[in-house]
Amino acid sequence: MGHEVRGVVARERGKAVGVETIHVPDPGPGEALVKVRACGVCHTDLHYREGGINDEFPFLLGHEAAGTVEAVGPDVTGVEPGDFVILNWRAVCGNCRACLRGRPWYCFNTHNATQKMTLADGTALSPALGIGAFAEKTLVAAGQCTKVPAEASPAVAGLLGCGVMAxxxxxxxxxxxxxxxxxxxxxxxxxxxxxxxxxxxxxxxxxxxxxxxxxxxxxxxxxxxxxxxxxxxxxxxxxxxxxxxxxxxxxxxxxxxxxxxxxxxxxxxxxxxxxxxxxxxxxxxxxxxxxxxxxxxxxxxxxxxYGDCLPSRDFPMLIDLYLQGRLDLEGFVSETISLDDVEAAFHAMERGDVLRSVVVL
Missing domain, CATH: 3.40.50.720 (NAD(P)-binding Rossmann-like Domain)
Structure with a gap:
């Protein structure tokens, strides 16, 4: 059946983004449906809006996120419903020449969800960095989910998904x-x-x-x-x-x-x-x-x-340091906002007013 949710979409190069209704499929083999709890506004999202990454509009923006796994598809064993996870955009394959040489942080065959999220009219969306997390729910490859302790604040945990980890x-x-x-x-x-x-x-x-x-x-x-x-x-x-x-x-x-x-x-x-x-x-x-x-x-x-990171190794370790009070992740959160405020957050970023605006859902 799928899910109708609100998400931030960039339809055209250089145009203001808007919140629209999007369709998120139920997870298929190897996929996970994640209820997004927070997502940082990263400069890469602005690059997407400006056409600086590619021209595969419309984009579902957002990628620096943490959330809760709501459902998983067949053959998924690494995460299960209820897990608190940080999303990553380099789900390693385990089989490419980098992975087989013991260097999975260089994986040359990272992957994303197979199914497409769409606009209400069926137009396929390109999720930013294969995630698309400026949305109430998103569909990703299960390998893009890294389980971390649920005590961590979603607003800071999600920042490890991109900029802070980099x-x-x-x-x-x-x-x-x-x-x-x-x-x-x-x-x-x-x-x-x-x-x-x-x-x-x-x-x-x-x-x-x-x-x-x-x-x-x-x-x-x-x-x-x-x-x-x-x-x-x-x-x-x-x-x-x-x-x-x-x-x-x-x-x-x-x-x-x-x-x-x-x-x-x-x-x-x-x-x-x-x-x-x-x-x-x-x-x-x-x-x-x-x-x-x-x-x-x-x-x-x-x-x-991506900071040559291995999410399965680095995210839990860094969250543990944060929970011990040894890693000041909260210092990166300049403000918390809603989905409707993402365009304004881009302008704040351009002015240098913030380190990170974080969408909290």
Whole structure:
């Protein structure tokens, strides 16, 4: 029979989103129906609305979510009705060459629900990152559900589903930050401040937050930055070098994803240091660097896919740290809103007024 629910839909490139009635099928083989309890407003959703991901309109937006499993299809064993879960957009297959080599966080064959959610007239929807969680219920592959303790607040748990996990993982998993390291993070929005938090959690000795917005730099201090640099007022590369004895940071994380910030990251690292790109560039962007500098400075230039996380490993561990009071996830929630407020939340994000607006259902 399926379910008629309210969801936030982007019908056209660059046009305001609206709340519409959508049809969600009952789960088929390998699928789970999830009652969404909270979903963060991520910049990726805005990219979808602007056509920056692809042109497969209309989109059912929302992906940074937590909820309760309501039903599962045949052959599902990992979760069951009543489980409190965080949704992820990289359900690993277990059989591709990355999974078989013991690197499932790189899975090259991640999957989503097979059935389509639709508008009331039957038009198929493209769910953002295969999730579509700005809705009262959504249909996902069961592997996209990671069970976590139900004591966690849905408004903060869902943030691990994308931005916060991306930043934490960029520092801990991709960057390999460890005790005593110096770390610089360029761009202190939700992902960047999560990278600051990850570096602090890993025991970095010096954490330098770089941004052009003093409000975001103030938040970076809350998450563990030992120093802040306003790059609208001073040269970021020179400032990072000065704060690291003239050498540069051991790990520099670009949480913006623009050619100019990547160049800053490249030259702000120490010799043999690591650059991690976790900010998402747009298709037209190009990067030019002297090849001799790439060779001569050594080290590693890495891209971080979803913080190189393994949801089944990382989500429960991070929720446990949150419940112990050791992981400040609540600091990312700037406001809680309804489905009807998503368009306004996009504008607040563009103005830099929020780290995360969170839809609570």
């Amino acid at each position: 930043g934490l993982g960029a520092a801990i998993n991709t960057g390999g930050v460890t005790r005593g390291d110096s770390v610089a993070v360029i761009g202190c929005g939700g992902v960047g401040n999560a990278a600051v938090l990850g570096a602090s959690l890993a025991g970095a000795a010096r954490i330098i937050a770089v941004d052009i917005d003093p409000r975001k730099l103030d938040l970076a201090r809350r998450f563990g930055a030992t120093h802040v640099v306003n790059s609208a007022e001073t040269d970021a590369v020179e400032a990072v070098r000065e704060l690291t004895g003239g050498f540069g940071a051991d790990v520099v994380i670009d949480a913006v994803g623009r050619p100019e910030t990547y160049r800053q990251a490249f030259y702000a690292r120490d010799l043999a240091g690591t650059v991690v790109l976790v900010g998402v560039p747009t298709p037209e962007m190009k990067l030019e660097l002297p090849l001799l500098d790439v060779f001569g400075r050594g080290g590693s230039l890495k891209s971080s896919w």
